[in-house]
Amino acid sequence: MKLPRFVIPTFIALAALGGWEWFVRVGHVNDVLVPAPSHILQWFWWALFDQASFESGHYLIALQKGELLPATWVTMRRLIIGFAIGAAIGIPLGALCARVRWVRDTFGVLALGLQTLPSVCWVPLALLWFGIREEAVLFVVVMGTVWAVVIAVQESVLNVQPLYLRAAQTMGSKGWHLWSRVIFPAALPGVLSGMKQGWAFAWRSLMAAEIFVVIVTGFGLGSLLNAGRELLRMDQVMGVMAVVMLVGLLADLVFFAPLERWLRRSRGLER
Amino acid sequence: MSPPTHKSNAQAALTLRNVTKRFDGSAGRVTALEDITLDVREGEFLVVVGPSGCGKSTLLSLLAGLEHTDEGAIKLGDEPVHSPGRDRLVMFQQDALFPWLNALENVLFGLRLKPGLTDAERLESARYYLNLVGLGNKEKARPHELSGGMRQRVALARSLAPNPRVLLMDEPFSALDALTREQLYGDIQEIFTKRKKTIVLVTHNIREAVCLGDRVVLFSPNPGRVQQVFDVNLPRPRRMNDPALANLAAEVTTALSSHLTADKQ
Structure with a gap:
């Protein structure tokens, strides 16, 4: 009998999570340092749905219960606008670099x-120029x-087949x-992969900026993660890390991957 | 040696006078073409044939206006040629179809750049030429969904559709298999007879040259020069396995090889 493809990976994932849970529960590691999966799930529940199941020991007033979705939204908005x-x-700019030699x-x-x-190296300057404000984060993003986009566009424009231009x-x-x-x-496939790279860089730089400085105009995922550090709440830290990964995957899944597939299919690069 | 000239009363579509073209390569300065004087008559199928390195592709680029002469002049009618133009369209060795457009859109590309037409007329014209090359049922196909022969047919339709004064062909059959090639020879001759187009074809295939050309101009390499001009007076449509055609091809081959051996000594 042939099992559906997802069965074995699911089983392995569950076994790994179970092993992790067991390892923490029997006390091989300090659960402050390594929270059990069930704790992380609990935190998710709390952060998402504002359940009153958690003692109110946190001192950052802005980080209320049920903060996860608004924080994700703040981060996504910064990311999308900055990107x-x-x-x-x-x-x-990339097109100009490709077109004019001295600019290149x-x-x-x-x-x-x-x-x-x-790009986190830009943070000190950004704070100085824009203040602890939204513009500073956007600048870093x-x-x-x-730069990734400039270089990708320049390269893919320079690599356009001369035959197309002559024709x-x-x-x-x-x-x-x-x-x-x-x-x-003609350059679109290269431009798209450059955008994808730009997106990845933007995502990293945004996280760095948000962890590095608390921007008063909105608490993003990075602030949430940093708050977890200050509260010694590793369940929060790991929970936010999971969300950051999910957002990255989702962006690829709903935006870049379909676009790339369409591009490749319509040009016969993939069936 | 003075270049062979062809006396004719027919009006010349393209005239080349003492055209010389040099390139700066890694091996120093190379003369690709030297002192070419040639007339292409209106409605003539002229074939330039020669071994690789004889500058025949350079000649076509010059005619297309994609390159510039170092000496001498090229004229289309009375107008000097110095840039690419719709009046001289090119069929390239590879089909050069745009992979992001389907067959019909590819044919429309040149038509859309031609002023003085309505969109309906452009569409009608594109369909007419796709039908002419036998691909009326492939309008929506992307280049990658077509065979090599079909792609060259679309390229042919694309070059013909804006109705250029001269059609330039840069070895458009060399990447095709023998069967497809013969089919295309038939198609080209039919279109040539029907539409009375002026065509300049560049090739290294002597049989092909004799099969298609009204006149065959033999180029010799290093530097590229006009070696000899042959008139082909065989009736159309010509077939590749016609013995008369084979004889003439043998004559051209002999002329070429005698020149090449003379060159070596």
Whole structure:
């Protein structure tokens, strides 16, 4: 008899969780350091649904019960806005780098350098320039996104098959028409993977920024995680870590993966 | 050696006068084409044939306006050629179809850039040419869903649809299998006879040259020069296995190899 594909992985996952639970319960490790899965689940319940099942020992007033969804929303909003700004700046800049050699030799090289800079390094400057405000976080996220996008766009535009350009030019395509109808569609797969990379960088930089500084304009997942640290609530820390992973997976699942699949299928790169 | 000239009363579509083209490569300066003088008559199927490195593809790029001459002049009618234009469309060695567009949209690409037409007229024209190359039922197919031969047919329809004055073909059959190629030879000849297009084809296949051309211009390499011009007066449609065609092809081959051996000594 053939089992459905999900049965074995599910079984292994449950066994691993059970083993972890057992390991903590019998007291091999301090459950303050390593919370049991059941504790993390409990925390989830509390953080999501505002159950009054938890003693009120926390001192950060902003972190009320039932804080998880609002915090996730705050973080997602920062991420989406920052990412959108980063992409909106990065795509034309990358195109410009590809088009104009001296821009590529100056700005393109700078972008390459800045891409290697973890964008959390921007936090001190951002705080100084914008204050402990939303703009500071957005700036850090934009700095995380924009360079990866610039470089990806530049590379994929430079790698557009010259044959396409020649064919289009002989048919009278030039200027904006050439860019919008030929170069951009041809570069789209590369641009998309650059956006995906930009998204990953944005996500990391946002977490770093939120953990690093408490932004008074809204408590995101990073603040929640940091509060867990200060409260010595490792169930909260690990719970937030799980949410951060889930959001990342979800973004890939509902946005990037379908887009990539559509792109590859429509061009015959995948069946 | 003075280049062979062809006296003719027919009006020239393309004229080349003392065209020279050089490239700066890693091995220094290379002369790709030297002192080419050639007329392509209106409504003529001219084939440029020669071994690789004889500059025939460079010649086509110059005619298309994708490259510029170092010396000499190229004219389309009375207008000097210095940039790509709709009046000279190119069929490339690979089909160069855009993978993000379907067959019909690919054919429409050039038509959309042609002013003075309504969208309905463009669509009608695109459909007409897709039908002409026998792919009327493949409008919605993406390039990757078509065979190599079909893709070149779409490329042919795309080049014909904006009704260019000259059709330039850069070895468009060389990547196809023999059977598909023969089919396309038939199609091209039929379209050529029906539409009376001026065509310049570049190829290294001598049989193909003799099968398709009204005139065959033999190029010799290093640097690319016009070696000899052959008139082909066989009736159309011509078939590849026609003995008369084979004889003429043998004549061209002999001319080429005698030149190549003379060159070596």
